[in-house]
Amino acid sequence: MTGPRQTDYRVAIVGGGVIGLYTAYRLARAGAGRIVVLDRGSYLSNGASGRNGGGVRQQWETPETIRLAREAVEAYRRFGSEFGVNPWFRQSGYLFLADSPAEVERLQAVHRTVTQEGLPSQWLTPERVARLVPGLSTTGILGASYLESDGTLYPFPVVWGLFEAVQNLGVEVCLGTEVYRIAARDDRRLSVDGAHGRLDADIVVNAAGGWSSEVARRAGVDLPTRPVRHEICATEPLKPFLDPMVVRASDGLYFSQTMRGELVGGISVPHPEGLGPGMTTSAGFLVRYARAVLGLYPALRDLRVLRAWSGYYDESPDGLPILGADPSLPGLVHAAGFGGHGFMLAPAIGRLVAAAALGERTAELAPFAPGRFANPSAPVRNREKLSLG
Ligand SMILES: Cc1cc2nc3c(=O)[nH]c(=O)nc-3n(C[C@H](O)[C@H](O)[C@H](O)COP(=O)(O)OP(=O)(O)OC[C@H]3O[C@@H](n4cnc5c(N)ncnc54)[C@H](O)[C@@H]3O)c2cc1C
Structure with a gap:
């Protein structure tokens, strides 16, 4: 102490x-x-x-959050010169996949709000998604919102x-x-x-x-506020193959490739609210996450998970x-x-x-x-x- x-x-x-x-x-x-x-x-x-995924995005439903995130992106861009430490902030985009008409409606509303806030959000067809992320299966994907200036950093x-x-x-x-x-x-x-x-x-x-x-x-x-446990994992490293953070909001799936080559991501798994039973991981999470990633990216079937952990979201x-x-x-x-x-x-x-x-x-x-x-x-x-x- x-x-x-x-x-x-x-x-x-x-x-x-x-x-x-x-x-x-x-x-x-x-x-x-x-x-x-x-x-x-x-x-x-x-x-x-x-304990987090290092994601930094400006695609949100409310102008209030978009404005906070936009200011933060500018701050993280100059973090290295301000603090003398490189956070490896890589602006390689966030891709939100819509897999139902309801998600199309929701994400198009996000796309419009982000655009109204002055950011160059794009609405992508499945064909453009396939060109942006080679190897990603677009079966069942109806469209996607994309903002190139979103990205990831090392926390x-x-x-x-x-x-x-x-x-x-x-x-x-x-x-x-x-x-x-x-x-x-x-x-x-x-x-x-x-x-x-x-x-x-x-x-x-x-x-x-x-x-x-x-x-x-x-x-x-x-x-x-209430604490809710969330799980996340990192795989063994691969050669760079993935630029944007890929997100499917309908089941809370997200994954990105770090600059070290690991795939880092998670998916929603219901946990009881509250502090406990600790910040560990569960087999149920790994199975659900692996199925979801492989559904989108079948070529990753032999990829091994190296580490998994969890932490608390503080929800308002x-x-x-x-x-x-x-x-x-x-x-x-x-x-x-x-x-x-x-x-x-x-x-x-x-x-x-x-x-x-x-x-x-x-x-x-x-x-x-x-x-x-x-x-x-x-x-x-x-x-x-x-x-x-
Ligand atoms: C799995 C996971 C993935 C995430 N992914 C992302 C992401 O991609 N991008 C993103 O922006 N955010 C992400 N988050 C959320 C993000 O990590 C948090 O919102 C953020 O780190 C909160 O920071 P904080 O300083 O408020 O809390 P914390 O980092 O939790 O710090 C709170 C501190 O308070 C201390 N503390 C608690 N009680 C006491 C006490 N009584 N006395 C003294 N100290 C005390 C704790 O020890 C702790 O260090 C993720 C979170 C999790 C769990």
């Missing part, structure tokens, strides 16, 4: 994943004062930030680049420091009790990923992130509810959460305000549904 050096901070961030670290970076760059990041893991990236260099950058800016990052309790200390400050002992902070940011509702409970507030009721000040505990700021796409939004989220922590009022935060769920009897419309895996 690396404990905090002080007992007084302007901002304490609970969670040292990509969201907590990007927020710390933006705050430190804004000269926010003393900042500490507390993570209970004994190593960096023990949460979803070290670990991003987390490590941020970790080094924030430390160089004076931020303390403490590992092995679980937070047990957050409470109002007086009418201005919060106290944070944990494995480190106690510290005080003006602002506490809840950036605990799949544990965000649990951390909220430890602060005595309700946050309507309407599919949009929950960002900003908690309505009932002054000083507590949430950065939660990122589903299967927090990594690709992180640069934009970090900027917005830092603004919220500094008390800036920006219209950009309005659609993500925690208070939107304050009335439990008001119906919640699921707005952003294009989550995968």
